[in-house]
Amino acid sequence: MASGSGTETSGVALRLQNVRRAFEDLVVIHDLSIDIASGEFLAVLGPSGCGKSTLLRLIAGLAAPDGGTIGISPEDARSRTAFVFQDAHLLPWRTVLENAVLPLELMGVERSERVIRARATLAEVGLAEAASRYPAQLSGGMRMRVSLARALVTQPRLLLLDEPFAALDEITRFRLDIRLRELWIERGMTVIFVTHSITEAAFLADRAIVLTRKGGGIKLDRRLPLPRVRTNELRLSPQLAHEMHALLAAMEEEG
Secondary structure, eight states, X not given: OBOTTSOBOOOOEEEEEXXXXXXXXXXXXXXXXXXXXXXXXXXXXXXXXXXXXXXXXHXXXXXXXXXXXXXXXSGGGTTOEEEEOSSOOOOTTSOHHHHHHHHHHHTTOOHHHHHHHHHHHHHHTTOGGGTTOOGGGXXXXXHHHHHHHHHHTTOOSEEEEESTTXXXXXXXXXXXXXXXXXXXXXXXXXXXXXXXXXXXHHHHOSXXXXXXXXXXXXXXXXXXXXXXXXXXXXXXXXXHHHHHHHHHHXXXXXX
16 A cells, blocks of 8 residues: 555564563463464553553564564564554654654665655654654644654554553544554554553454453454444444443453
8 A cells, every 4th residue: 555655565464373471470471372464453452461562562572572483474574663652752852853754864764865754754644844843842642643753754564552642632542543543544554552442442443352461361352343444423333332342341351
């Protein structure tokens, strides 16, 4: 699918087999296996401490599993992974544009090209007019959009998000949910989105998994048969309410 910067992006497929991760005597993830299809939008839910963020870090390669394997296909796409954290982590002495170009700068991309790509990506997230501002001049929602642009500027094939909108007000969160979904459709990348919000998971994703309270096992793996294009009208629909109820039931179960 064509992205807003005129490039082609396609997602990667992932296969996790018997993955284990422990911190001394605390087993956070035990014997977890899951296949994630190329171009899939997967939401990961579960109670605090169930291993959601740990799972994301393992997939990103920021930590190594103590057992099992994490495979990516095609293998040469492993470097095309971007991570968006809950905190925007912007450099306060850099403008919005200078923050957005940072990954390309570190990759050694020629200056004129990285500026063109960063401006195009900022336009995709609605920040074309804010390129010369500094982080202190931005709202929380704008800072998060810069963080998202900084991730997207590398044209990732795998986008990992760890509760990126959790600290935002509800209206800003609704808007960013819709824009993220649009960008996923436009770019065709694989997205894994960790959240505590049942509403957000059901609205954003095509598939959701609920992790067990201990050991990071999968309690529920559910396809969400909702429209490909998501609008705010969907938030009040019986279809979304039905999917939220299924996710809530799994979250409330013991285990």
